[in-house]
Amino acid sequence: MSRPRRLLILAEGHSADPHYGKTARGVVRYRREQVVAILDSERAGEMQDGVPIVASVDDALCFNPTTALVGVATQGGRFPSAWRELLKSTIAKGLDIENGLHEFISEDPELVQLAARHHVELRDLRKPPPGLNVPTGENLTHQAKVVLTVGSDCAIGKMTVALELDAEARRRGIASEFIPTGQTGIAIAGWGISVDAVVADFIAGAAERLVLEGVARGGELLWVEGQGSLLHPGYSGVTLGLVHGSAPHAFVLCHLVGQAFVDDDERFPMPSLGELVELHERCALLARPAKVSAIALNTRTLDETAARAAILAAEAETGLLADDPVRFGAGRITNIALETLG
Secondary structure (H helix, E strand, O other), X not given: OOOOOOEEEEOOOOOOOOOOOHHHHHXXXXXHHHEEEEEOHHHOOOEEOOEEEEOOHHHHHHHOOOEEEEOOOOHHHOOOXXXXXXXXXXXHXXXXXXXXXXXXXXXXXXXXXXXXXXXXXXXXXXXXXXXXXXXXXXXXXXXXXXXXXXXXXXXXXXXXXXXXXXXXXXXXXXXXXXXXXXXXXXXXXXXXXXXXXXXXXXXXXXXXHHHHHHHHOOOOEEEEOOOOOOOOOOOHHHHHHXXXXXOOOEEEEEEXXXXXXXXHOOOOEOOOHHHHHHHXXXXXXXXXXOEEEEEEEEOXXXXXXXXXXXXHHHHHHHOOEEEOXXXXXXXXXXXXXXXXXX
16 A cells, blocks of 8 residues: 655755746645645745745654655756765655656666665656557547647746646536646646657657546546747757647647746747747647637736736737736636637
8 A cells, every 4th residue: 555645845956946946836836735845955944835844854754754756857857966865865764756857766776776675666757658659640539628738938837827727627517637748747646648758759649648548537628738838949849749649629828928038048039929829820730720729928027917917918919818827817718718619
């Protein structure tokens, strides 16, 4: 029998960072009942959303964690060198580890040996399942409606928007499923495939498999967690594979208000919202053309008055409904998505 999931989130140096600490922040927001502490020695003694922050694994033991979740998303998905001792300490204290980085702890001989000695499990959330292949075409034959969140950049809220829309649909009694496609979504939902760790040829096939699993779980309305961005110089490939494999009926376009450059790199100026809408609609699967049904704005850098003004400006520019579903609720975007889907 597996132990109850009482999470110590490992977020050393990044617990306050909305980009590299996004896994920690996402799990705290959407699985708060499972989180007992956050480890970040730079903020020890503080609280984050009601969760105590500790300096070490020893300091966390009084909260009775059973599992340590790697709560950072580092560039390239590698562990910082200083983390090796942290991982070893975590294992030595008898905690299972869930890891969402590209560097697999279950294939590290030293950590595997230590885990066996202390009878703990090492789980790599990004490790692809066996048997992946190209799409079969079943992504076009199921009866569910599929909405994919896409974005103008990485780490701007595509997962969060999908989770908020799923929660709103469930509140209305709709058979809705969130489809996790990345390590944070998997840590929250407890299932999924991290499509950015899949061989490029099989990304679309992995996306199809996820959609079909969502249908098998009873989903009649599927909110697929977006990844990367068609504009991003490093991660556009995973985005296109996800678009074609999930075969959405509609998109929700996510954008961080005020962002002038993709990846904050002046070589990649941010297109207008109208251009972004056109780009995504042109890249939809030929067998299932999809429209952008709404714009989900991330207004975290603005006060409320400026946020509402930005929403009105986006609507005027695109002719589409816009809103910030985290700040102002997911009701309006859910309404328009349901209307678009028919």
